[in-house]
Amino acid sequence: MENLTQAEIGERLGLTRARVNRMLSEARNSGIVSIRLNSEFASCTELEHQLRERCGLDDAVVIPSPENPELVASLIGMAAGAYLSKFLEEKRPRTVGIGWGATLRETIRHVTPAEYPELWVVSMMGGLSRGLELNTFEIAGELARRLHAKCSYLAAPIYASSRRSRDTFMAQEVYAEVLERVGRLDLALLSLGDLSPRSLLVRHGLPPDVAIDDLRAAGAVGDVLGQYLDQSGRQINHGINSRAIALPIEKLAKTPTVMLIAGGTNKAPVIAAALQGRIGKVLVTDEKAAAGALKLIGKRQ
Numbered sequence: 001m002e003n004l005t006q007a008e009i010g011e012r013l014g015l016t017r018a019r020v021n022r023m024l025s026e027a028r029n030s031g032i033v034s035i036r037l038n039s040e041f042a043s044c045t046e047l048e049h050q051l052r053e054r055c056g057l058d059d060a061v062v063i064p065s066p067e068n069p070e071l072v073a074s075l076i077g078m079a080a081g082a083y084l085s086k087f088l089e090e091k092r093p094r095t096v097g098i099g100w101g102a103t104l105r106e107t108i109r110h111v112t113p114a115e116y117p118e119l120w121v122v123s124m125m126g127g128l129s130r131g132l133e134l135n136t137f138e139i140a141g142e143l144a145r146r147l148h149a150k151c152s153y154l155a156a157p158i159y160a161s162s163r164r165s166r167d168t169f170m171a172q173e174v175y176a177e178v179l180e181r182v183g184r185l186d187l188a189l190l191s192l193g194d195l196s197p198r199s200l201l202v203r204h205g206l207p208p209d210v211a212i213d214d215l216r217a218a219g220a221v222g223d224v225l226g227q228y229l230d231q232s233g234r235q236i237n238h239g240i241n242s243r244a245i246a247l248p249i250e251k252l253a254k255t256p257t258v259m260l261i262a263g264g265t266n267k268a269p270v271i272a273a274a275l276q277g278r279i280g281k282v283l284v285t286d287e288k289a290a291a292g293a294l295k296l297i298g299k300r301q
Contacts, residue, residue, distance in 0.1 A: 047290040054297065055275040057283055058257070065288040069264060072286055076263045077106025080284040084189070084259070085112040088147070091257075092116075093186035097124040097247065098143060099225055100136040101191035101200060103261050108143045119149035122181050124188065125225045125246030126156035128205060152178045156245045158205050158226050163242040170245065182247050185255045190280065192262040192270045193223040201226065210240050222270025224249055224279060231269065231300065233277015249279065257281055268292030276300065 006024070007017050015023075044062040051060035063079050066072060084107065087093075098104065098121060121144040127136035137153045144151035154175065160166035170179065193201045195212060201223060202212055218238040219230035226244040228236045235241050235249065252258050260280035262271055265288050272293040274280055285293075 044287050044290075047287060047294070050294055051275075051283060051290060054294065055283075056278065057275075058281040060282070060290075061284040062290045063263075063284075063286050065263075065286040072264045072289075073103045074106050076103055076261060076284055076286060077108075078110045080107040080259070080261045081110025081112075083282075083284060085114070087187070087257075087259075088114065088116065088119075091187075093257075094118065095120045095122060095181060095185050095187075096143070096149075097122045097182055097185040097188040097255070098136070098140050099124055099188075099190045100127055100139060101193065103263070104189060104191045105139055105142075107189070107261055108139060108146065111143065111146050113146050114148070116147045116149045119147055120152060120181060121147070121149050122152045122178065122185070123154045124182055124185075125244070126154055126158045128158060152181055154178055154182070154245065158201075158245060159207050159240065159243045160245055161207070161243070163239065166243050166245055183251065183254075186257065188247075188252060188255045188258045190224055190258065190260050192260060192267055192274055194266050194270050195220060195222060196266045198266060207240075207243070214238070215240065221273050222267070224270075224274060229270065229273045229277060231273050231276075231296070233273045233275070233279060249277075252279060259284065261285075263289045265289060265292055269296060272296040272300075 006021055041064065044064060047062045048060040051057050061079050061083055063075055066075055096119065121140050123136040123140040125136055137155065140153060141151055156169060160169055193199050195202060195216060197203065215228055215236070215238060218236040220228040220236045221231050222229060225246040227241045227246065227249050228238060230236050258280045259282040260274055261284045263286035268289050271285060271289055275293060276297060
């Protein structure tokens with residue numbers, strides 16, 4: 001009835017919500033009203049079930065894949081934003097860590113504005129100033145503004161020039177408070193990067209002395225927080241990972257809820273890797289990416 005809730009129907013008809021509920025039940029039983037599950041969403045529901053059962057996830061959200069691949073990030077962002085808004089309201093985390101990327105940017109845009117003055121939003125990695133997708137500071141800041149929360153930035157580049165430089169940088173007292181807060185997250189929001197030319201990190205973030213072909217040769221299928229993984233979810237044997245100014249992936253295991261937000265067929269390999277590496281506990285993705293990731297996982301088991 002015009003997409004109205006039972007309460008709204010009752011208000012229009014002068015009936016209680018309980019009476020409306022009984023009338024609808026009687027109508028369904030008599031065949032006057034029928035409920036049909038859209039097959040498109042049914043397949044998504046089945047994929048969600050498989051992801052939870054086969055990959056040990058606490059939860060999974062799979063949306064129908066749009067015909068236009070350019071819409072994947074925005075649509076996943078809508079779903080992830082709604083999920084995050086509900087999570088914040090129900091769980092009331094004290095500290096939320098956030099990564100970077102176009103899909104995370106879209107997620108933040110769809111978070112319901114709220115008042116969480118005691119919440120800390122913390123950037124978990126360095127960033128670049130070229131483009132909002134790459135600017136972890138802007139993404140963390142925007143989430144904090146929408147939630148009226150406090151914010152800490154890891155004001156640094158994504159990669160240091162060497163492992164030694166990275167260690168020296170991270171040891172500075174000025175970053176001690178930020179790093180300490182990053183180390184005790186209640187919730188981590190992560191996007192996943194691939195190795196395709198569409199990857200923002202590949203296009204703009206890799207140091208000039210790192211070749212994408214070398215990463216592929218080392219077995220990389222994509223990155224989490226700027227740290228590259230192989231198909232099994234293990235970090236590749238390449239110096240780039242020791243140069244990343246970010247929360248080390250292995251420390252995510254201490255975070256109660258790690259939410260992976262990524263989609264598109266190009267992301268299926270890195271989604272599969274992250275799931276096999278047990279990096280996340282919640283996944284928000286699209287149908288084609290979910291099906292592709294599950295297929296890859298099946299081949300490797």
